[in-house]
Amino acid sequence: MAPYHEVNFDSYALEPSSYDEMFAADGGVRPLYRALVQRMSELGTNEFESRQRMVDLLLRNQGVTFTVYADSAGVEKVFPFDPIPRLIAAAEWSRIERGLIQRTEALNLFLKDIYGAQQILEDKIIDPELVYGAGFYRREMVGFTPPGGIYTHIVGTDLIRNKDGKFLVLEDNARNPSGVSYVLGCREVLKRVFRVLFEEYGVCPVEEYTDWLRETLEFVAPERTGEPTAVVLTPGIYNSAYFEHSFLARQMGIPLVEGRDLVLEDGNVCMRTIEGLKRVDVIYRRIDDDYLDPVVFRPDSVLGCPGLFAAYRSGKVTLVNAPGTGICDDKAIYPFVPDMIRYYLNEDAILPNVTTYIAARPDDQKYILEHIEDLVVKQTDASGGYGMMIGPHATKEEHAKFRDLVRKQPRNYIAQPTISLGRHPTYCDGQLEGRCVDLRPYILYGDKIRVIPGGLTRVALRKGSLVVNSSQGGGYKDTWVLSSDSHVQGGEV
Amino acid sequence: MAMLSRVADSLFWMGRYLERAEQLARQLEVTRDMLVDLAEPDPDRAKAEWQATLVSLCVPNLALERLVFDATNVGTLAGCVGQARENARQVREVIANEMWERINQAYWGLVEARDQEQSEGAISHILAETTAIAATWDGQTDSSMHRGEAWIFLKLGKWLERLERIGRTVIARLAQQESMQSTTQENVISVVLLKSVGALEAYRKLSPTRVERKSVLEFLLFQQKFPRSLQFCALESFELVTQLSQICRDSDAAIGRSFGRLASRLEHGDIDEVLSAGPDAFLQDILAEMARATNLLQRSYFLQ
Numbered sequence: 001m002a003p004y005h006e007v008n009f010d011s012y013a014l015e016p017s018s019y020d021e022m023f024a025a026d027g028g029v030r031p032l033y034r035a036l037v038q039r040m041s042e043l044g045t046n047e048f049e050s051r052q053r054m055v056d057l058l059l060r061n062q063g064v065t066f067t068v069y070a071d072s073a074g075v076e077k078v079f080p081f082d083p084i085p086r087l088i089a090a091a092e093w094s095r096i097e098r099g100l101i102q103r104t105e106a107l108n109l110f111l112k113d114i115y116g117a118q119q120i121l122e123d124k125i126i127d128p129e130l131v132y133g134a135g136f137y138r139r140e141m142v143g144f145t146p147p148g149g150i151y152t153h154i155v156g157t158d159l160i161r162n163k164d165g166k167f168l169v170l171e172d173n174a175r176n177p178s179g180v181s182y183v184l185g186c187r188e189v190l191k192r193v194f195r196v197l198f199e200e201y202g203v204c205p206v207e208e209y210t211d212w213l214r215e216t217l218e219f220v221a222p223e224r225t226g227e228p229t230a231v232v233l234t235p236g237i238y239n240s241a242y243f244e245h246s247f248l249a250r251q252m253g254i255p256l257v258e259g260r261d262l263v264l265e266d267g268n269v270c271m272r273t274i275e276g277l278k279r280v281d282v283i284y285r286r287i288d289d290d291y292l293d294p295v296v297f298r299p300d301s302v303l304g305c306p307g308l309f310a311a312y313r314s315g316k317v318t319l320v321n322a323p324g325t326g327i328c329d330d331k332a333i334y335p336f337v338p339d340m341i342r343y344y345l346n347e348d349a350i351l352p353n354v355t356t357y358i359a360a361r362p363d364d365q366k367y368i369l370e371h372i373e374d375l376v377v378k379q380t381d382a383s384g385g386y387g388m389m390i391g392p393h394a395t396k397e398e399h400a401k402f403r404d405l406v407r408k409q410p411r412n413y414i415a416q417p418t419i420s421l422g423r424h425p426t427y428c429d430g431q432l433e434g435r436c437v438d439l440r441p442y443i444l445y446g447d448k449i450r451v452i453p454g455g456l457t458r459v460a461l462r463k464g465s466l467v468v469n470s471s472q473g474g475g476y477k478d479t480w481v482l483s484s485d486s487h488v489q490g491g492e493v
Numbered sequence: 494m495a496m497l498s499r500v501a502d503s504l505f506w507m508g509r510y511l512e513r514a515e516q517l518a519r520q521l522e523v524t525r526d527m528l529v530d531l532a533e534p535d536p537d538r539a540k541a542e543w544q545a546t547l548v549s550l551c552v553p554n555l556a557l558e559r560l561v562f563d564a565t566n567v568g569t570l571a572g573c574v575g576q577a578r579e580n581a582r583q584v585r586e587v588i589a590n591e592m593w594e595r596i597n598q599a600y601w602g603l604v605e606a607r608d609q610e611q612s613e614g615a616i617s618h619i620l621a622e623t624t625a626i627a628a629t630w631d632g633q634t635d636s637s638m639h640r641g642e643a644w645i646f647l648k649l650g651k652w653l654e655r656l657e658r659i660g661r662t663v664i665a666r667l668a669q670q671e672s673m674q675s676t677t678q679e680n681v682i683s684v685v686l687l688k689s690v691g692a693l694e695a696y697r698k699l700s701p702t703r704v705e706r707k708s709v710l711e712f713l714l715f716q717q718k719f720p721r722s723l724q725f726c727a728l729e730s731f732e733l734v735t736q737l738s739q740i741c742r743d744s745d746a747a748i749g750r751s752f753g754r755l756a757s758r759l760e761h762g763d764i765d766e767v768l769s770a771g772p773d774a775f776l777q778d779i780l781a782e783m784a785r786a787t788n789l790l791q792r793s794y795f796l797q
Contacts, residue, residue: 274498275740
C-alpha cells in the first residue's frame with residue numbers, strides 16, 4: 001500500500017485582496033468547512049488522488065464534454081472538474097434565492113413592458129436608445145405576449161463574491177444559459193465518491209431540476225386537449241453544448257430534435273417520425289433567435305424551421321425562452337436592473353449589482369477613459385469571456401485600443417472596477433491552491449419561480465486568472481447548499 | 494411517442510457500426526494469429542492470407558496499426574467505433590446510459606492506445622478489449638432496453654450487418670479455396686473461416702463431421718439455431734420487420750415482402766443445390782436481396 005500523506009493545507013497561500021471561502025483572513029478554517037477539511041485530511045493524498053481519478057473517469061465515460069472551436073476543427077474536451085466541493089450555508093442561500101426570484105420577476109415585467117406598453121421608457125427610467133440599440137432587441141416581438149407573460153423560462157444568473165464575501169450579480173443570462181448538465185452530472189459522480197461527507201452535511205438535492213424543467217415546459221404549452229408534446233431543439237452534435245441538450249432531453253424523457261426534423265403543416269409545427277408527422281406544442285430551443293426561422297431572422301440559417309415564428313406568434317407553439325430575451329443579457333441594460341426592481345416591484349434589490357460605468361453616458365465615459373488601467377471593459381453584447389479587457393492585466397496598446405473603442409462605439413461598451421473574485425481551494429497538480437470562482441444558479445419560471453439549490457461553480461484554473469469560462473481554460477466544482485445550518489460545528493458559519 | 498425518423502436512422506447505423514467493429518476486431522485477431530505461424534515458413538501464403546482478410550472485411554489496404562487506429566478512415570476499427578459513437582451521441586436520450594458509456598469506453602480506449610507506443614501486445618489487447626466491450630454492450634442492450642421501435646432498429650442494424658459480414662467473409666474464403674491443391678489446405682481455410690466469424694466452437698459441438706468445406710458452408714448458411722449463420726440473421730431481421738409493421742401500420746408492404754423473400758431463401762435452402770449452382774452466385778444473390786430490403790427500409794422509415 002502506498003504511504004499515507006496528509007492532504008496539506010499548511011502551504012496554502014491566502015491572497016489578502018480577495019475573499020477565501022474556506023479560510024478566514026487569520027488562516028483559520030471557517031466553521032462551515034471544518035468537517036470537509038477534516039475528512040480530506042483523513043483521506044490522505046493517495047486516497048484523495050485515486051478518488052479524483054475515479055471521478056475523472058466516470059465523467060469521461062458519461063461523456064460530459066464540450067467542444068472548443070479555437071482551432072479549425074472542434075476538439076472535444078472533458079470539462080475539468082475539481083472534486084473539492086464548494087459549500088454554501090442555508091441562511092446565505094435563502095437570501096440568494098429570494099434575490100434571484102425578485103430579479104427574474106422584474107426582468108420578465110421589463111420584457112413584457114418594452115415589447116408592449118413601453119411604460120418604463122416613457123417614465124424615463126431607461127434611455128430608449130439603450131433599448132432600441134441593443135443587439136438582442138427583437139422588433140418582431142412587439143405587440144405579442146407569450147403564454148402567462150413569461151419570457152425567460154430559464155435564466156442563469158452569474159454571481160460573484162466581493163472582498164467582504166458579499167454576493168453580487170455580475171450578469172444575467174436570459175437567452176440560453178448552459179451548464180446545468182454539469183451540475184447534475186458531477187453531483188451524481190461526487191455522491192458516489194464522497195458519500196459520507198455528503199450525508200454529514202445534509203446537502204440539498206439538485207436532481208429535481210429536470211422534473212421542474214419539464215413541468216415548466218408543459219405549463220406554458222398552448223391550450224389544447226391531451227398531453228402536450230415538448231421537445232428540445234438542438235443545432236446538432238457539433239454544437240459545444242450538445243452533451244447538455246441530449247442530457248436534458250433524456251432526463252425529461254422528451255425528444256431531442258434538430259431543425260431538419262421539424263416541418264410546418266397547416267400552421268402547426270410538426271416533427272417527422274417513423275409514423276408520419278406529429279404535432280409539437282413546446283420547443284425548448286437551444287439555438288439563438290437569429291437561427292430560429294429563416295423567414296423572419298437570418299435567411300441563411302438551416303438550424304431552425306421556416307415558418308416557426310409565425311406559428312409561435314399565432315399561439316400554435318410556445319418557444320422557451322421567448323425570442324428577444326437577450327436584451328436582459330446586454331451589459332448596458334444590466335446597470336438598470338435594480339431600477340427595474342424598484343419600478344415594477346417597489347422593492348430594493350436583494351442582490352446588488354457590480355458598480356458599472358456606461359460608456360454611452362458622457363460622465364461615465366470620461367471616467368472610463370481616465371481610469372481604464374484599473375477597470376474591466378466589456379463589450380455589451382458579447383459573452384463567454386470574449387470582447388473584454390482587464391485593465392490591470394492588459395498592455396498599454398490594449399488600453400489605447402479600448403479607449404479608442406469606447407470613444408467610437410460608446411453604446412457597445414461598459415466598464416466595471418476590477419473586482420477580486422472570491423477564491424476557493426482547488427486541487428492543482430497535487431497541491432491546494434486558491435482559484436477564483438463564481439456561481440451560476442439556474443432559475444426556472446413556470447407556474448412559479450424556482451431556483452435550483454446551488455448551481456454551477458466555475459473555477460478559473462489558470463493561476464491568477466479571473467476568467468472562469470469553459471472556453472477560456474475554466475473548470476468547475478460541485479456546489480453544496482446545506483439544507484440547514486444547525487449541524488455545522490459551533491452553529492455559526 | 495412516435496420516434497423521429499432521424500433517430501431511427503442513427504439507431505440502425507449504431508447497431509451496424511458496432512457489429513462491424515466487433516467482426517473487424519475478431520477477424521484481425523484471427524488473421525494475426527495465423528500470420529504468426531506462416532510468416533517464417535511461407536511468406537507468400539502469409540501475404541495471400543492477409544489479402545483474403547482485407548477482401549472479406551471490405552477494408553482498404555492499410556497496415557494493421559492503421560486498420561486498428563486510423564479514425565480518419567471509416568472502414569477501420571477506430572473509424573467504426575467513432576461512427577457508432579457519433580450515432581449514439583445523436584440518440585443518447587433513447588438508449589440506456591450504460592450503453593452509451595460502453596461505446597464511449599471503447600472509443601477512449603482506442604484513442605489512448607493510439608497515443609501510446611504501439612507494442613505488439615497493445616494491439617492484441619485493444620482488439621480483445623473492443624470485442625469484450627461489444628459483447629457487454631450487447632448484453633446491456635438486451636437486458637435494459639424496452640422492446641419498442643428503438644430496440645428494433647438497433648437490432649435490425651446488427652443482424653443485417655452480421656448477415657453481410659458473414660456473407661462477404663464466406664465469399665472471400667471460398668474464392669481462396671478455389672486455388673487450393675489439397676483437401677488439407679482447403680480444410681485449413683475452413684477453420685480460418687469458422688474462427689473469423691466466431692463459429693468454430695459451435696461448429697465442433699453441433700456438427701457431426703470434422704471440419705470440411707461442404708459441412709462448414711452448410712453450417713454458416715443454414716444452421717437454424719446458431720446466431721452466426723445467415724439463416725439465423727435473416728429470420729431475426731424478418732421477425733423484427735414484422736414487429737415494426739405492427740407498430741407503424743402505414744408502412745410499405747414491399748419491405749415485408751423483400752425481407753420475407755430473403756428469409757425464406759435461407760430457411761428453405763439446400764446445400765447440394767447451392768453447391769451445384771455455385772455458392773458464390775447464391776451468396777451474391779442473397780447479398781443483393783439484402784441490399785434491396787435495406788434500401789426499402791431506409792426509404793420508408795428514415796428518409797421521409
